Structure formats: C-alpha cells, structure tokens
Amino acid sequence: GDAAAGRKKAVACQACHGLDGVSKLPDAPNLSGQVEPYLVKALGEFRDGTRRNEVMSVAAKDLTDSDIADLAAYYSSIQIDVVPPS
C-alpha cells in the first residue's frame, strides 16, 4: 500500500477515526500505528460482509483492494509510542 495515497483517501475516515488515527467517537477504534495486515483484514471483512457495523459496512462497501492497501499503509505508518504499564 501507498501511505501517501492513503492519507488522501483517509479524509473519508477522519470524522470518526481522525486523520491522525485518534478516535473521535466511543465506538470507533484508534487506528494510529495499528498493525497493517490487521487493518487490511478488517476492511476486507467489512467490505465482504464477514464483519458488520452500521457505519463501516457502508464505508467499506465500494473500496478497491488498492484503497484498502493504501489506507492500511497510511494508518499503520503513524508512529505511536507506548508507555509500558509499570
């Protein structure tokens, strides 16, 4: 996937997930730095109906494989630093 292309496509995601991947809604997960293959799988499952969500089933319906790859590349590329629990 092409992270730069994904960033442009992520305008469609930002109302819920943020352009930086920080969720704006209680039901929407953070996507920043998320595992890339997990994101590809999640979007593919929303697209094909294996996984259902009122918003995502619609949002993912018309994504191409390239869209999914680019969005996953973009959100996974955002750096996160995890403060390990002590």
Next chain:
Amino acid sequence: GDAAAGRKKAVACQACHGLDGVSKLPDAPNLSGQVEPYLVKALGEFRDGTRRNEVMSVAAKDLTDSDIADLAAYYSSIQIDVVPPS
C-alpha cells in the same frame, strides 16, 4: 471496569496482544490505549458470535461481563503517544 484486575486477566491475551497491548502477530491488533467502549463492544461481539475470529471466538466465549469490563479498562488505560503525521 477494574484495570488492575484486567491486568491479571490479560495474561490470557498476552501471547497475541502483549501485556502492554503491542501486538505480537500480524493478525492481532494493538490494544494499547484503545478506546474502552470499543474494546467492550468487540469482546461482547466475539462472545456472542456477532463477530467471528478463529482465536477470539474461543478466547471470548466464557468471559463474564466483569472480565470484559476489566480487560477493556486495563488495555485502554495504557498510555500511548501519537506522533501526528506531518
């Protein structure tokens, strides 16, 4: 949920998700700092079969509501710093 109790219960999650919520497998999402209501919803959906995954459908099957609340409290409590894309 009780994050301290969740940390103890998270030993069951750590092989895939890490005790710090940093994924150890390409198919497992990071959970560190994830949105708490999203985690509660995800675990509930795996438990009731709304959402299916080979590993998680088994892992969540016998969780109580308290287990779910505690695990969500724990993983959501782990601090993450997001480096905003420039």
